[in-house]
Amino acid sequence: MRDEYGLRGREQDAGSLATLAVDLGGxxxxxxxxxxxxxxxxxxxxxxxxxxxxVAYRGVIPVGSISVPAHPGTAPGHQIALPxxxxxxxxxxxxxxxxxxxxxxxxxxxxxYALHIAxxxxxAAEQISEAVRLYFAADDNVAAIEAEVARLDPVISGAVKEAxxxxxxxxxxxxxxxxxxxSINNNIPNISRIVEHFSSCLGEPVGFGLHSFPxxxxxxxxxxxxxxxxxxxxxxxxxxxxxxxxxxGEVNLADLELIPTEQARERLMRIRGVGPKVADCVLLFGxxxxxxxxxxxxxxxxxxxxxxxxxxVTPKMAREExxxxxxxxxxxxxxxxxxxxxxxxxxx
DNA sequence: AAACAGGTGCTAA
DNA sequence: TTAGCACCTGTT
Numbered sequence: 001m002r003d004e005y006g007l008r009g010r011e012q013d014a015g016s017l018a019t020l021a022v023d024l025g026g027x028x029x030x031x032x033x034x035x036x037x038x039x040x041x042x043x044x045x046x047x048x049x050x051x052x053x054x055v056a057y058r059g060v061i062p063v064g065s066i067s068v069p070a071h072p073g074t075a076p077g078h079q080i081a082l083p084x085x086x087x088x089x090x091x092x093x094x095x096x097x098x099x100x101x102x103x104x105x106x107x108x109x110x111x112x113y114a115l116h117i118a119x120x121x122x123x124a125a126e127q128i129s130e131a132v133r134l135y136f137a138a139d140d141n142v143a144a145i146e147a148e149v150a151r152l153d154p155v156i157s158g159a160v161k162e163a164x165x166x167x168x169x170x171x172x173x174x175x176x177x178x179x180x181x182x183s184i185n186n187n188i189p190n191i192s193r194i195v196e197h198f199s200s201c202l203g204e205p206v207g208f209g210l211h212s213f214p215x216x217x218x219x220x221x222x223x224x225x226x227x228x229x230x231x232x233x234x235x236x237x238x239x240x241x242x243x244x245x246x247x248x249g250e251v252n253l254a255d256l257e258l259i260p261t262e263q264a265r266e267r268l269m270r271i272r273g274v275g276p277k278v279a280d281c282v283l284l285f286g287x288x289x290x291x292x293x294x295x296x297x298x299x300x301x302x303x304x305x306x307x308x309x310x311x312x313v314t315p316k317m318a319r320e321e322x323x324x325x326x327x328x329x330x331x332x333x334x335x336x337x338x339x340x341x342x343x344x345x346x347x348x
Numbered sequence: 349a350a351a352c353a354g355g356t357g358c359t360a361a
Numbered sequence: 362t363t364a365g366c367a368c369c370t371g372t373t
Contacts, residue, residue: 037354180354187353190371233369238356275356296354314363315355338354 015112015207017048018121022105022129024138027146029101029165031055033136036335038285039169040179040192041199041213047096048108056096058208060199062172063091063117063131089117090172091128092207101165107132110207137167137288145332152326152333155306159336159343166339168331169285173253174246175213176286177268180278181238190231197230216243238273245271261289277315284331293322293330302341 034042034057047056094108109128111121118124133139146164150157171179175195183191195213202218203211220243227236245251251271256264261283268279280294295303295318303321304313313321326333341347 183353184355185353185368186355187371190353193371228369231370234356234367235369273356277355281354294354298354 015110017108018111018114018125019050019106019108020125020129022107022132022136024103024105024133024136024167026103026138026140026142027101027165028097028103028105028136028142028167029163030057030095030097030105031100032163032166033169034059036163036166036339037188038281038335039171040188040195041175045094047094047106050096050106053096053098053106054100056094058092058094058210060090060092060206060210060212061131061135063089064127090206090212091117091131092210093128093132094208095132105132105136113205113207135170137170140167140290142167145329149326149329149333149336152329156333156336156340159340162343163336163339166332166335168288168290168335170288171286172213173256173282173286174216177242177246177253177271177274177282178213178216178219178239180281180285181242181271181273182232182235183281184235184238184273184278186233186235194230194232201226201230216246219243220247235273238271241272242274256287261292264289265292276319280319284334290331291323291328293319293326293334295319295322295334298341298347299334299337301347302337302344305344305347306337306340 039059042057042059045056045058047053050056091109091113096106096108097104098106107128111124114124114128115121118127142165146160150160178198179191179195182194198219199211199213202214202222206212219239222240224236227240230236232239242251246253251267256267259267264287265276265279265283268274268282269276274282277294277296280292283289283292284294293299295315297315299322300313300315300318303318304310307321307325308317322334322337323330
């Protein structure tokens with residue numbers, strides 16, 4: 001039954017599969033990281049020719065498109081070296097691990113598409129390895145973060161244990177922005193369906209039968225008919241507005257890496273459909289600003305229950321309290337709280 | 349069948 | 362500043 005995952009049949013036969021092991025230098029739990037709701041394009045899969053891997057997912061990651069410079073208040077960044085003239089690309093990968101939590105993950109990709117990005121196989125392997133390390137935030141000391149959050153806060157230490165190895169990803173800026181605009185008053189299956197629809201209709205093939213998420217230019221030029229067919233509902237004009245402002249340069253997504261979080265937040269919120277919650281999600285999941293604390297209704301309820309004595313808590317209050325309590329680890333703390341809130345049926 | 353889903357923009361105090 | 366309300370669409 002592997003065919004349903006697209007790992008056999010035409011796509012796989014067409015290109016040779018390359019596999020590499022990537023060490024993240026600390027615990028990773030793929031299931032927790034990819035199914036906690038921060039990213040919308042990962043699907044459970046069977047890893048090709050590796051029955052020893054207990055879990056695997058396929059999805060699309062940016063390769064060579066993100067550089068991570070230093071911005072005020074964060075650690076010095078690093079940059080991926082690219083052959084000059086190489087455009088940012090996306091590549092489908094299958095990731096797996098031999099136990100639920102490990103520090104090493106196995107990555108498979110289609111050589112043909114990888115060569116299209118890098119030119120030579122060794123370069124491709126090196127770039128993809130770096131891209132995976134960046135996407136899964138190998139630069140986060142997750143063991144230390146978990147210990148510190150648990151120490152700061154016994155209340156959520158249980159969730160820290162349960163979500164052991166959860167990593168906040170570093171998603172593509174534009175895909176992340178578009179995804180969270182689509183998340184407004186929506187549910188995860190629906191969001192995933194729409195993102196998938198845009199990719200398969202307007203994206204380019206990137207291996208495993210998957211397609212890249214279309215760039216803003218491709219979305220900005222769609223007529224209202226297409227947007228209606230994609231079932232965005234009332235979010236269609238928000239998405240269009242986002243695409244247009246990014247294309248026009250009014251909101252320069254690359255530049256947001258360089259400026260302080262508050263300023264980046266203000267710029268993102270110029271876009272119709274980007275309020276505090278969406279902006280914070282983009283900053284956390286797209287720009288890896290770990291000091292932000294996206295507060296939705298679930299988080300607000302959880303904050304009320306666990307910290308504010310059951311009093312009524314608005315998202316604004318929850319956000320301020322979360323950032324105050326957890327400081328530079330607010331993003332991770334928010335994930336653990338969300339984990340608890342989901343598991344706690346009594347939070348309605 | 350009515351309510352709800354990881355909010356936001358708009359309007360009115 | 363903030364409370365109240367409508368909103369596409371798919372599910373339960």
